[in-house]
Amino acid sequence: MSSPDSAPVPAPTTDLRSGPPLHEACRPLSALVGVWRGSGEVDYPTIDGPYRFGQQLTLAHDGRPFLRHEARAWLLDADGAVLRPAAWELGWWRPQPDGTVELLLSHSTGIQELFSGTTTGQRWELATDSVVRTATAKDVQAARRSYALGPDDVLELTEHRAMVGVAMTQHVTARLHRVR
Numbered sequence: 001m002s003s004p005d006s007a008p009v010p011a012p013t014t015d016l017r018s019g020p021p022l023h024e025a026c027r028p029l030s031a032l033v034g035v036w037r038g039s040g041e042v043d044y045p046t047i048d049g050p051y052r053f054g055q056q057l058t059l060a061h062d063g064r065p066f067l068r069h070e071a072r073a074w075l076l077d078a079d080g081a082v083l084r085p086a087a088w089e090l091g092w093w094r095p096q097p098d099g100t101v102e103l104l105l106s107h108s109t110g111i112q113e114l115f116s117g118t119t120t121g122q123r124w125e126l127a128t129d130s131v132v133r134t135a136t137a138k139d140v141q142a143a144r145r146s147y148a149l150g151p152d153d154v155l156e157l158t159e160h161r162a163m164v165g166v167a168m169t170q171h172v173t174a175r176l177h178r179v180r
């Protein structure tokens with residue numbers, strides 16, 4: 001019997017060997033499914049950086065033609081100790097029949113983004129089509145994000161952002177390793 005807190009439909013899974021089969025449409029994204037963790041560097045012309053941070057990214061599926069995205073980050077001190085929680089985003093990857101991919105991201109900071117992009121081998125390049133903000137959110141205009149999976153199974157994240165009056169400039173770069 002299912003536990004009281006689980007819905008009576010397949011639970012999202014990061015394990016491609018059990019649970020519902022990955023939907024055919026998600027095949028271009030299959031290498032991304034899993035739990036990834038690692039560290040990176042964040043900086044921007046308006047902040048007092050660079051800072052080191054840790055990040056965990058979970059990409060799960062329930063057999064339907066999309067992936068569920070969750071990424072949490074935390075700032076690190078020079079010795080690698082956790083200073084405090086940082087960015088937290090939730091979203092959905094929606095692969096399309098023409099080979100493009102849509103990504104919806106919702107940030108805890110009051111920002112919602114719609115990205116569109118491409119899959120080229122083991123590289124995913126995305127750029128925002130639209131960004132909307134709550135009344136109190138910071139002025140984020142646009143972003144470009146890429147994930148690239150190297151032969152050493154390292155997932156490299158790079159993100160450029162146009163925000164708070166600055167043109168598109170790198171904000172985040174990270175190297176994540178598969179933990180599951």
Ligand code: HEM
Pocket residue numbers: 042044046047048051053055073074075086087107111138139140163164171172
């Ligand atoms: C791994 C992901 C990220 C990390 C570790 C990170 C970290 C930081 C840090 C440390 C700052 C300096 C202010 C502070 O200490 O809080 C900052 C500023 C900022 N970040 Fe990020 N960030 C990340 C992703 C994002 C994303 C996804 C967005 C937009 C949706 C974003 C938008 C901003 C903005 C608007 C500022 C303020 C700039 C300013 O007012 O000068 N960041 N970020």
